Amino acid sequence: MLPVGLENLADLVRLKGDPAVFSTMLHGPRAPERTLEELEDDIDFWEVRGYGIWCIFRIRDGAFLGISGLMERPDGRGVALRYALWPEARGQGYAREAARAALEFGHRAGLQRIIAVARETNTASVAVLKALGLRQCGEFRNHGHRMLVFESLAADRAGNAARED
Template identity: 70%
Template sequence: MRLAARRVVRTERLTLLPVGKENLPDLVRLKGDEEAFGLMLHGVRTPQRTAEELEDDIDFWEVRGYGTWAVHRSEDGEFLGITGLMERPDGRGVALRYALWPHFRGQGYAREAAKAALDFGHAAGLKRVIGIARETNVSSRAVMEDIGMAQAGEYHHQGHRMMVFESLTAA
């Protein structure tokens, strides 16, 4: 239980809780929504795929000591979305990710959650964390720039120009 408590991250306005089975209904809705998840790698998810990913996310926490958090507004416990650190399936490294409900955008929640996840990752010993966004996803790119990530490359994926950002800690 002490280990789980250290995985909870609190910011000025947010509480980040490692995802668990209790989050499945919220995750099914979030990951199935085109506006919320359409720009994520592999796009929107089916409920079955979301359940499988949740099992993987829970296991990832146990193996790595970091992973995906459910992002809640502290004042009322409202589920806003997710943020986290995950190993990229293409071998590019550990990547910062975040997806919030569209109606919560523009309020600084994504920046606050992403910065908290990034800081957690570096404190956990990750020397390099990347973030990837489509060139056309100006909002996501702005979040990464605002939290101190620098552009570090690009590549093409399924007809889209993908921008790679990174955050490095001192060696």
């Protein structure tokens, strides 16, 4: 995984503009102009916070698979885990691996609480979050959809790691 940069714009425009990928995301698929604005925000976020969104590439051939990372939610709920992969990259463990890396990075960077939000009907995302040990801590409605809020607490992860040793 590599932090996003302007060199990733073409891949991000395709990914974020594709309804098969972004229809379940907050605000849905993006226009190219919006994707550029988000990319610039992501680059700035890395510079200010020291964490953010990564691009995910397959090791064996360098194929762009999607994105994962951490970003401040625009609704004020906190720093959130995010991931979005091409449909053909799903079901192979990439989302779980990338999301786990982002969570661990965030907690090592000092974040005590990281949330994740998934549409209730996005069963694949909900399964990834549960597999990573996030627990549901709330819900809200967004454009008629029930959104589930999950959280990962640094104290819980430290306790789990100590029990595993």
